[in-house]
Amino acid sequence: MTPNDASATGQLWSIEEVPSTEQLLPGFTLLRGFCLKEAATLLRAIDEITARSPFRHMVVPGGHTMSVAMTNCGDVGWVSDRSGYRYSPDDPVTGEPWPPTPAIFRDLASKASSAVGFSNFMPNGCLINRYAPGARLSLHQDRNEQDFTQPIVSVSLGLPATFLLGSLTRSDTPRRIRVEHGDVAVWGGPARLIYHGVAPLREGIHPLSGSNRINLTFRHVSM
Ligand SMILES: O=C(O)CCC(=O)C(=O)O
Numbered sequence: 001m002t003p004n005d006a007s008a009t010g011q012l013w014s015i016e017e018v019p020s021t022e023q024l025l026p027g028f029t030l031l032r033g034f035c036l037k038e039a040a041t042l043l044r045a046i047d048e049i050t051a052r053s054p055f056r057h058m059v060v061p062g063g064h065t066m067s068v069a070m071t072n073c074g075d076v077g078w079v080s081d082r083s084g085y086r087y088s089p090d091d092p093v094t095g096e097p098w099p100p101t102p103a104i105f106r107d108l109a110s111k112a113s114s115a116v117g118f119s120n121f122m123p124n125g126c127l128i129n130r131y132a133p134g135a136r137l138s139l140h141q142d143r144n145e146q147d148f149t150q151p152i153v154s155v156s157l158g159l160p161a162t163f164l165l166g167s168l169t170r171s172d173t174p175r176r177i178r179v180e181h182g183d184v185a186v187w188g189g190p191a192r193l194i195y196h197g198v199a200p201l202r203e204g205i206h207p208l209s210g211s212n213r214i215n216l217t218f219r220h221v222s223m
């Protein structure tokens with residue numbers, strides 16, 4: 001039996017869609033096609049979240065408005081304004097708590113983290129990023145969470161993008177990794193504080209997300 005033999009494994013993926021695992025750095029793994037089957041359901045759940053806490057373009061402390069539109073679900077959400085970055089239990093736009101994390105999100109975060117050996121991941125927040133053509137995320141570390149024993153789980157939906165995979169040193173030139181609809185990246189352990197970002201999104205149309213890429217990042221934030 002070869003790994004691609006869908007009938008023998010009883011899996012539903014077609015040959016072109018067989019999930020594969022790429023360890024790109026110690027502690028950084030890309031699970032290609034990992035959530036393809038539930039992607040449409042994930043996108044519907046995102047529509048329900050954004051009906052309550054809409055996407056918005058946040059301002060960073062320097063005064064620049066981010067090109068990526070963001071919202072959150074869960075107990076805590078990442079926010080930025082002129083006074084800095086932080087996690088907040090409430091959505092500053094609505095004044096209400098962030099919408100709860102759908103069960104399908106929690107299941108995916110747990111399945112993906114355990115698949116690469118982080119069996120105790122307990123995310124309490126999920127940042128939802130929407131990239132329109134031209135939107136980008138400059139190189140950064142995810143470091144507001146404080147507990148770096150817990151990984152980050154990052155889900156790509158809709159249009160493909162170029163993920164910039166750096167190292168622990170900001171000045172190193174990042175590798176350019178294509179991430180597609182259904183891919184899930186998990187980074188933790190020695191890779192937890194790697195610099196990473198997303199190159200400007202190229203125009204395109206995706207049957208499920210139109211002209212956008214949507215990304216979910218699950219985090220465990222110490223409160
Ligand atoms: O969109 C992505 O793939 C990465 C998002 C990210 O790095 C973040 O939200 O901190």
Ligand SMILES: [Fe+2]
Nearest residue numbers: 140141142196
């Ligand atoms: Fe990040």
